[in-house]
Amino acid sequence: MDRLDKMSKLEQIQAAEARLLLSTYDRNPILFVRGEGVHLVDEQGEKYLDLLSGIGVNALGYAHPAIEEAIAKQSRALIHTSNLYYHEGQAELALRLTERTGLDRVFFSNTGTEAIEGALKLARAHAGLLRSEGKHIGTKFLALEHSFHGRTFGSMAATHKAKYREPFAPGVPGVEFVKFNDIADLRAKFSNEVCAILVETIQGEGGIRPLTQEFFAEARALTESTGALLIADEIQCGMGRTGKWCAYQHFGILPDVTTLAKPLAGGIPLGAIVCTEEAARAIHAGMHGTTFGGGPLACAVAIAVIDAIERDNLLAHATEVGNYFLAQLRALALRHNAIVDVRGRGLMIAAEISSAELAKLVVAEMLKRHILINCTSDTVLRFLPPYILERAHVDTAVAALDEIFTEPAAHSDAQTAGGKNNGQGSF
Numbered sequence: 345m346d347r348l349d350k351m352s353k354l355e356q357i358q359a360a361e362a363r364l365l366l367s368t369y370d371r372n373p374i375l376f377v378r379g380e381g382v383h384l385v386d387e388q389g390e391k392y393l394d395l396l397s398g399i400g401v402n403a404l405g406y407a408h409p410a411i412e413e414a415i416a417k418q419s420r421a422l423i424h425t426s427n428l429y430y431h432e433g434q435a436e437l438a439l440r441l442t443e444r445t446g447l448d449r450v451f452f453s454n455t456g457t458e459a460i461e462g463a464l465k466l467a468r469a470h471a472g473l474l475r476s477e478g479k480h481i482g483t484k485f486l487a488l489e490h491s492f493h494g495r496t497f498g499s500m501a502a503t504h505k506a507k508y509r510e511p512f513a514p515g516v517p518g519v520e521f522v523k524f525n526d527i528a529d530l531r532a533k534f535s536n537e538v539c540a541i542l543v544e545t546i547q548g549e550g551g552i553r554p555l556t557q558e559f560f561a562e563a564r565a566l567t568e569s570t571g572a573l574l575i576a577d578e579i580q581c582g583m584g585r586t587g588k589w590c591a592y593q594h595f596g597i598l599p600d601v602t603t604l605a606k607p608l609a610g611g612i613p614l615g616a617i618v619c620t621e622e623a624a625r626a627i628h629a630g631m632h633g634t635t636f637g638g639g640p641l642a643c644a645v646a647i648a649v650i651d652a653i654e655r656d657n658l659l660a661h662a663t664e665v666g667n668y669f670l671a672q673l674r675a676l677a678l679r680h681n682a683i684v685d686v687r688g689r690g691l692m693i694a695a696e697i698s699s700a701e702l703a704k705l706v707v708a709e710m711l712k713r714h715i716l717i718n719c720t721s722d723t724v725l726r727f728l729p730p731y732i733l734e735r736a737h738v739d740t741a742v743a744a745l746d747e748i749f750t751e752p753a754a755h756s757d758a759q760t761a762g763g764k765n766n767g768q769g770s771f
């Protein structure tokens with residue numbers, strides 16, 4: 345096929361999607377056909393450096409042999425059974441997850457939002473159990489401003505941005521938002537009417553913002569004082585992205601419940617709720633369930649992903665390359681006023697830009713240079729690369745950013761930018 349024919353394939357797909365799909369997505373005009381390592385390849389054979397990994401999913405990059413082998417082997421044996429019967433994968437994966445999270449019991453879902461839904465249901469059921477045992481505890485949830493927990497009704501009710509909730513009103517009642525990292529507001533809103541506090545240990549969509557040690561500790565202390573559950577949503581920051589299996593392990597604080605998804609099965613949909621024995625007391629057969637969640641294929645791949653992360657020392661690698669990435673971005677911030685902050689942990693990294701227009705321009709310019717990043721919270725360039733990223737890839741990305749911020753468009757914007765904190769606002 346010549347170049348024109350190949351281009352028309354993308355155009356044909358665009359036209360068909362415009363006719364056939366709900367218009368939920370504003371896609372970039374690229375047709376990816378395969379991937380290898382940290383690169384995606386489009387229909388014309390052009391390579392793209394992927395610093396977003398399918399929004400934090402493809403932890404081992406593309407075409408990783410461990411994933412290919414697990415899929416091939418398991419697909420030949422058994423893909424789906426339903427949860428009416430046993431298969432070999434769930435207990436084996438649950439053991440790995442309980443050992444790595446420090447928690448006791450697991451429920452498998454398919455996606456992040458389903459894990460959140462299940463965690464909210466668990467908290468309500470647990471509060472009901474406590475009430476039946478004579479405790480006074482209510483049904484209210486506290487979530488945080490700038491949070492993102494998913495698109496289904498319960499998760500959406502706990503997601504702060506009004507634009508995600510308002511078109512679908514009325515939402516699920518019973519969620520109150522606490523100002524981010526504001527201990528006084530948390531104390532004021534907490535009472536024994538609350539059955540759970542839901543937090544992202546490091547907010548993802550909210551702009552790569554960590555909880556402060558003090559705020560997280562206060563949330564832990566308050567929930568402990570009443571029996572309410574502390575739920576840490578680790579869907580974006582968990583499973584090794586920050587250099588530890590769970591981001592809450594950087595704080596030395598153990599929640600009652602954590603939710604996992606995105607990179608859990610390296611690109612095959614899988615989510616999980618992991619909780620304490622105490623919280624698990626509230627759930628009995630028939631109370632919650634799913635047709636697909638925890639199927640043999642997804643479990644086999646998740647086991648392979650966890651084992652590969654461990655065998656290849658990817659937690660240490662994510663820390664090392666992440667620190668290098670942060671250092672390079674901080675050096676860049678010293679040269680370009682438009683970068684007002686650099687923060688992150690491991691391979692969950694943000695560079696905050698002086699204006700939303702400039703941030704958008706930078707994402708588009710990076711794409712022209714075949715480097716995939718995105719922008720969240722209007723002004724935050726977000727990097728969620730595969731854990732197999734190397735320093736050389738960081739150098740490529742930082743050189744591209746340097747070039748973009750040196751160009752007249754970025755430069756003129758930077759002249760009008762406000763103050764900056766020298767890019768040292770990390771954690």
Ligand SMILES: Cc1ncc(COP(=O)(O)O)c(C=O)c1O
Pocket residue numbers: 455456457458460492493494495544548549577578579580581605606
């Ligand atoms: C922290 C967090 N929680 C929950 C979700 C929802 O996950 P999913 O899109 O798999 O439903 C996301 C997705 O971006 C997330 O970042």
